[in-house]
Amino acid sequence: MGARRERRGEGEGGRRGRRGPGKRRDGRGSRSAASAFPELSVHSWHARTGELAETGMRTMARRLPSVIAQAAGLAWRASRADSIVTVSLNLLAGVFTAFGLLATTGVLTALFSGGPTPGRVRDALPSLALVAGAAALRAGFQAGAGWAQARLEPQVERLVELRLYEATTAAHLTALDDSDFLDELKRARSRGMLAAPRVVRTAVDVLTGAVGMAAAAGTLGVLHPLLLPLLLLTALPEGWASVRSARMGYLTELALVEVVRRKWILADLMVERRHAAEIRSFTMRPFLLEEYDRFAAYQRAVELDLARRQTLAKVTGDMLKGVATAVVYGALGLMLWQGAVPLAVAGTAVLAIRTGQTSLANLVFAVNQCYEEGLYFGDYLAFCENAEARIPRRSLSHGSDADTDVDADVDTDADTDDHGRLPDDFARIQVKDVTFTYPGSEAPSLRGVSLELRKGEVIALVGENGSGKTTLSRVMAGLYDPDDGEVLWDGVPLTGVAPQEVWRHVAVIAQDYTHWPMTARQNITMGRAAAGDGAGRPAATGAGTGDEDPDVLAAARASGADEVVAGLARGYDTLLDRRFQGGAELSGGQWQRLAIARGFYRDAPLLICDEPTAALDARAEHLLFERIRTHADGRTVLLITHRLASVRHADRIHVLKHGRVIEEGDHGALMARGGLYAELYSLQASAYSAEPPAP
Numbered sequence: 001m002g003a004r005r006e007r008r009g010e011g012e013g014g015r016r017g018r019r020g021p022g023k024r025r026d027g028r029g030s031r032s033a034a035s036a037f038p039e040l041s042v043h044s045w046h047a048r049t050g051e052l053a054e055t056g057m058r059t060m061a062r063r064l065p066s067v068i069a070q071a072a073g074l075a076w077r078a079s080r081a082d083s084i085v086t087v088s089l090n091l092l093a094g095v096f097t098a099f100g101l102l103a104t105t106g107v108l109t110a111l112f113s114g115g116p117t118p119g120r121v122r123d124a125l126p127s128l129a130l131v132a133g134a135a136a137l138r139a140g141f142q143a144g145a146g147w148a149q150a151r152l153e154p155q156v157e158r159l160v161e162l163r164l165y166e167a168t169t170a171a172h173l174t175a176l177d178d179s180d181f182l183d184e185l186k187r188a189r190s191r192g193m194l195a196a197p198r199v200v201r202t203a204v205d206v207l208t209g210a211v212g213m214a215a216a217a218g219t220l221g222v223l224h225p226l227l228l229p230l231l232l233l234t235a236l237p238e239g240w241a242s243v244r245s246a247r248m249g250y251l252t253e254l255a256l257v258e259v260v261r262r263k264w265i266l267a268d269l270m271v272e273r274r275h276a277a278e279i280r281s282f283t284m285r286p287f288l289l290e291e292y293d294r295f296a297a298y299q300r301a302v303e304l305d306l307a308r309r310q311t312l313a314k315v316t317g318d319m320l321k322g323v324a325t326a327v328v329y330g331a332l333g334l335m336l337w338q339g340a341v342p343l344a345v346a347g348t349a350v351l352a353i354r355t356g357q358t359s360l361a362n363l364v365f366a367v368n369q370c371y372e373e374g375l376y377f378g379d380y381l382a383f384c385e386n387a388e389a390r391i392p393r394r395s396l397s398h399g400s401d402a403d404t405d406v407d408a409d410v411d412t413d414a415d416t417d418d419h420g421r422l423p424d425d426f427a428r429i430q431v432k433d434v435t436f437t438y439p440g441s442e443a444p445s446l447r448g449v450s451l452e453l454r455k456g457e458v459i460a461l462v463g464e465n466g467s468g469k470t471t472l473s474r475v476m477a478g479l480y481d482p483d484d485g486e487v488l489w490d491g492v493p494l495t496g497v498a499p500q501e502v503w504r505h506v507a508v509i510a511q512d513y514t515h516w517p518m519t520a521r522q523n524i525t526m527g528r529a530a531a532g533d534g535a536g537r538p539a540a541t542g543a544g545t546g547d548e549d550p551d552v553l554a555a556a557r558a559s560g561a562d563e564v565v566a567g568l569a570r571g572y573d574t575l576l577d578r579r580f581q582g583g584a585e586l587s588g589g590q591w592q593r594l595a596i597a598r599g600f601y602r603d604a605p606l607l608i609c610d611e612p613t614a615a616l617d618a619r620a621e622h623l624l625f626e627r628i629r630t631h632a633d634g635r636t637v638l639l640i641t642h643r644l645a646s647v648r649h650a651d652r653i654h655v656l657k658h659g660r661v662i663e664e665g666d667h668g669a670l671m672a673r674g675g676l677y678a679e680l681y682s683l684q685a686s687a688y689s690a691e692p693p694a695p
């Protein structure tokens, strides 16, 4: 047996086997979890439960070659050299196992022959040297195979992780609005990805078990053909027990998925800093502890039940094995007595049977594990294929195939040659009769919207919550493709341009921006190729502002982020993540200033500001709107805000309702019209005037 983590007992399955536990073979454990905790929906992983519970050894044997082929392909792509070394050293180890066993016959024959003992020992020495040499070589090959396999696994992990993240970040944004896609992603990421190195490991285990088995069987076949079926007889009960035990563990693990996840979530809530104040001020501690214990107690009960059932299976297997071994040794004794085999051959046969028993039990167990992991790996593969199919084709001008080469550039920023190009600066953006419906939604969020932005204008979108403002800005930024109608930049339709090309020309200060757990500088510069390395990681500068990139300084000044950074211990180099030593935390408004600085730093001709001031104090808000009013250094601005005082100076205002533009014009025209805009504006204005609003 060569390179592998210890299987029964210490391998992944063994760990699960001991710890884990399914309620019942038919997956009834999942139903009992659901009935104990009705708030937990039955997890979709359980889709696999029934499939596995119904899988017999024959189905497994039929499907196994394709799982092994997938594992081999994966290992081959991860590292050809390590794959070749793993397989060939395991094979060599098997050859020397057989060689050692056969050489043992020579030793025993010499020892059991007639004559004085010193002479017999002398005669046995050459064969003994062969046995020792074979054992040493086998150990060396096994160690080498183990080393190659240990090298292989991290490379496989890297390969599968990269493929999933490359596909997920390149997939069309609508994919991430699709609940089925998100569900598949969760399964692929939390279980399928883990299965990849395991599938490779267990495939090697299958190979190792098969080689060990072949070595023992070959030896027995050479010694006497009847010995081979005897070997199978002794190994079967143990193999059966290990498969049964692993499967019970697997089903229990599946049945407990939601319970364990819920327990983890509660545990996180109890230990994470950001919840600490609320837990105390709302005296939530007893509630959380009780809730946690409810799930923990259920899990413990299920696992204890599993331990009982697994012990039962093991004892049954051991008893059957004892009976089978007695039968085999009885048969061997009979053959000896009848003179069918000489004593030396019988001695070697005992050794070969023991070797074969271990290999066969390991082989059966590895087949079971490999098949199990193969199911989850199948989920991973299916997700990646789905995600890759949802990468806009116009992103892939070089037709990369991430399935055959994970380094394939699925998110290439430079691949725009085959498609339309946008002008570096534009004169006019037209939205023509655009309709858009989110995947899975019944009603469209935009219905026949048309508008126009000319270079250097400030255009405002206003309207009540859910009227479609953010959706429209995303369609204009090339994040969503309209179902009908089109968006044209100087006459070039965005659907004919690689999305990366559009995104390069747009800076979005989003409503729900991210608190990037990076340094203050990276929070501003991320995503824009800069003097550093072209990937948004500018050259390192000092902690102070003395030698800071002038563009970073300008963007920070424009947003008020410079004041935030001035208060940080390490200036722009301060890590904004309290989870790490020396990390700082910012207030909501301070984070928003950084998000605005990021938008300004991007230096794109179109700046989309979606509720950019929700968390800002009055002074910072005033400064920002002043800056937008003066066209933010010549950019064209699409401003979305509920602060209507700040849209008064916009060149044009579009009022949306239920996904349609219902009013448009400048402030004066819309006030004169006396429609929705005038109503909303007067309502807000009245809050600042002494007089109550007119009814």
Ligand SMILES: Nc1ncnc2c1ncn2[C@@H]1O[C@H](COP(=O)(O)OP(=O)(O)OP(=O)(O)O)[C@@H](O)[C@H]1O
Residues within 6 Å of the ligand: 177, 438, 439, 441, 445, 463, 464, 465, 466, 467, 468, 469, 470, 471, 472, 511
């Ligand atoms: N990811 C999504 N999936 C499905 N529907 C969505 C999604 N995002 C928004 N919607 C729906 O689209 C409609 C328009 O939403 P949108 O966010 O564009 O409104 P908004 O005018 O920006 O609202 P607010 O002023 O609250 O920010 C709403 O009915 C909303 O429920």
